[in-house]
Amino acid sequence: GRGDTPLVIQEVLAILADQVSWLNQAQEEVCEESIIAEVEQITPPPLPVAEPELPRGQVRLASSFYVVRIPGENQCYQEVLKPGALIRLKAPRQMGKTSLMARILYHAREKGYRTVPLSFQHADKSVFTNLNQLLRWFCGKIARKLRLPYQIEDCWTDTYGSKDNCTAFFEDYLLPETDTPLVLGLDEVDRVFQYPKVADDFFGLLRAWYEEAGYGYGDSDLWEKLRLVVVHSTEVYLPLNVNQSPFNVGLPIELAEFSAQQVLDLVQRHGLAWSSPEVGQLMKIVGGHPYLVRVALYNVVKKHLTLEQLATTAPTEAGIYGDHLRRHLWQLQQHPELATAFSKVVNANQTVELESVTAFKLHSMGLVQLQGNEVTPRFELYSQYFRSRL
Numbered sequence: 058g059r060g061d062t063p064l065v066i067q068e069v070l071a072i073l074a075d076q077v078s079w080l081n082q083a084q085e086e087v088c089e090e091s092i093i094a095e096v097e098q099i100t101p102p103p104l105p106v107a108e109p110e111l112p113r114g115q116v117r118l119a120s121s122f123y124v125v126r127i128p129g130e131n132q133c134y135q136e137v138l139k140p141g142a143l144i145r146l147k148a149p150r151q152m153g154k155t156s157l158m159a160r161i162l163y164h165a166r167e168k169g170y171r172t173v174p175l176s177f178q179h180a181d182k183s184v185f186t187n188l189n190q191l192l193r194w195f196c197g198k199i200a201r202k203l204r205l206p207y208q209i210e211d212c213w214t215d216t217y218g219s220k221d222n223c224t225a226f227f228e229d230y231l232l233p234e235t236d237t238p239l240v241l242g243l244d245e246v247d248r249v250f251q252y253p254k255v256a257d258d259f260f261g262l263l264r265a266w267y268e269e270a271g272y273g274y275g276d277s278d279l280w281e282k283l284r285l286v287v288v289h290s291t292e293v294y295l296p297l298n299v300n301q302s303p304f305n306v307g308l309p310i311e312l313a314e315f316s317a318q319q320v321l322d323l324v325q326r327h328g329l330a331w332s333s334p335e336v337g338q339l340m341k342i343v344g345g346h347p348y349l350v351r352v353a354l355y356n357v358v359k360k361h362l363t364l365e366q367l368a369t370t371a372p373t374e375a376g377i378y379g380d381h382l383r384r385h386l387w388q389l390q391q392h393p394e395l396a397t398a399f400s401k402v403v404n405a406n407q408t409v410e411l412e413s414v415t416a417f418k419l420h421s422m423g424l425v426q427l428q429g430n431e432v433t434p435r436f437e438l439y440s441q442y443f444r445s446r447l
Contacts (some may be wrong), residue, residue: 106326109358112351116156118163120324124319124349126157128312133157133286134164135239136308140233140281141270142265143307146288149423151348151381152287152312158242165240168283173202176244185252189219191259196226199241205234220262227266232279240284250293251343264286264306291421292388314345327354335364342371343378343434346423352377372441382442388422389447399424400447408433 106120116123120121134141144161162172165422167182175198184194187191198207212226231239251255263285270280274331315323317336322329343349356362356377362370370376388395398415411419416432424439425432434440 065294076107076140096171097136100394101388106328109327109355110351111355115159116153118159122323123160124153124184124323124347125154126153126312128156129152129312130160132308133161133310135384137165137284137286138159139284140238141222141267141277141283143285143287143310144311145307146286146308147291148290148312149421150290151206151346152423153347154290155244156311157310157312158244158286158288160268160288162242165238170238171203171235172242173199174239174242174244175202177201177248178245182246183249188255188258189373191249191255192223192262196223196231199231203231203234205230217350220258220265223262224266227283228276228279232282236282238282238284241286246287246289246290247293249288262351267306289377291423293305294418294421310381315350316345320345322349327358328353329358338368340366340436342368342437346436347379349378349438367404371438378438385422385424385439386443386446389443392418396447397442402432403434403444403447 058326101190108122110122126280133144133146136144146157148154159174162174164303164446166172170183175195177197180191180194184190193209196212197207200207200209208230208289209226212229213222249259266283266284268278270277270283287307291311316338317333320340321331321333321336329335334440339350339353343353348398353367353371357367362377367377371378373379376382389399397419398411399419402409402411402419402425410426413430414427416427416430419432420427427437434443
């Protein structure tokens with residue numbers, strides 16, 4: 058009846074209101090799900106693991122930007138624990154040799170070993186004037202690092218030669234001190250190579266100690282406690298006769314460039330949202346050279362330049378690699394035959410075959426890649442810079 062009409066109208070309006078409410082809620086849920094889906098599709102740039110560091114020499118032990126050198130690094134950690142071990146770290150300059158040496162010594166300290174890092178850069182030029190002077194400095198520096206009293210005079214006599222005196226200092230003073238092995242990290246031994254009159258005897262002495270540990274009798278037990286980590290740049294080969302190997306005993310570890318995966322990992326640690334194309338562009342310019350890669354990433358993160366600007370300015374005098382490039386140019390100018398050969402390489406459109414000694418020395422400088430009997434420029438940075446300067 059007419060009396061029921063208002064009630065029916067109210068019920069219809071209530072049902073319609075519920076449907077509108079339900080539709081609004083459904084639309085809000087759909088909208089919310091859409092937004093969530095869009096947000097999830099956006100990959101935020103990685104946060105930097107620490108404040109970017111300007112590369113300068115050794116990478117600190119606590120640095121978040123150190124890249125483990127696989128497989129050589131683990132091999133060194135195992136080798137340094139072996140009686141009488143001798144490890145040779147070699148590579149061109151700025152490839153991370155000193156940083157790895159520091160970590161080998163740290164690993165040894167964690168095992169309870171005594172460790173002494175010793176850089177020959179600390180020695181005055183006068184130290185290298187004769188073998189006696191060098192070995193006295195060598196022994197005194199180690200004793201001081203170990204916080205031991207200066208007792209070199211007790212072991213040094215005119216009766217024996219300087220090599221015997223130095224050996225006696227180790228046998229009577231340094232090695233018997235405790236049963237704990239002693240690890241010496243000898244950095245920048247390149248300086249010794251610059252003085253041929255003392256270099257042969259000095260490295261001959263290290264070789265003799267290494268061999269003494271392997272004899273199995275006499276003082277072998279004593280010399281087994283000595284572990285040596287010798288670090289030198291392969292650039293020391295430049296003035297040497299190729300048949301005159303400076304030091305060829307022990308475990309040789311030659312540090313290679315970073316792989317593309319290692320560079321990508323380093324990129325992410327710097328907080329850059331790069332993918333393979335950007336990494337490829339960077340590596341085309343500087344390869345996987347540890348120092349050059351890190352300098353580039355630091356400058357990009359600090360917004361000093363973009364990757365595109367790097368490609369344009371890198372091979373110029375005003376670019377971020379100016380000092381690095383000028384050092385190589387100076388070295389080539391000291392060896393005209395190498396400059397001539399490298400000019401041939403950077404101006405060729407294909408691999409170039411060089412005389413074997415020349416190829417070996419250019420490779421030791423880090424300027425070329427060996428491909429069988431032929432060579433190519435190591436990366437675009439060197440090709441572009443030296444093409445107009447040699």
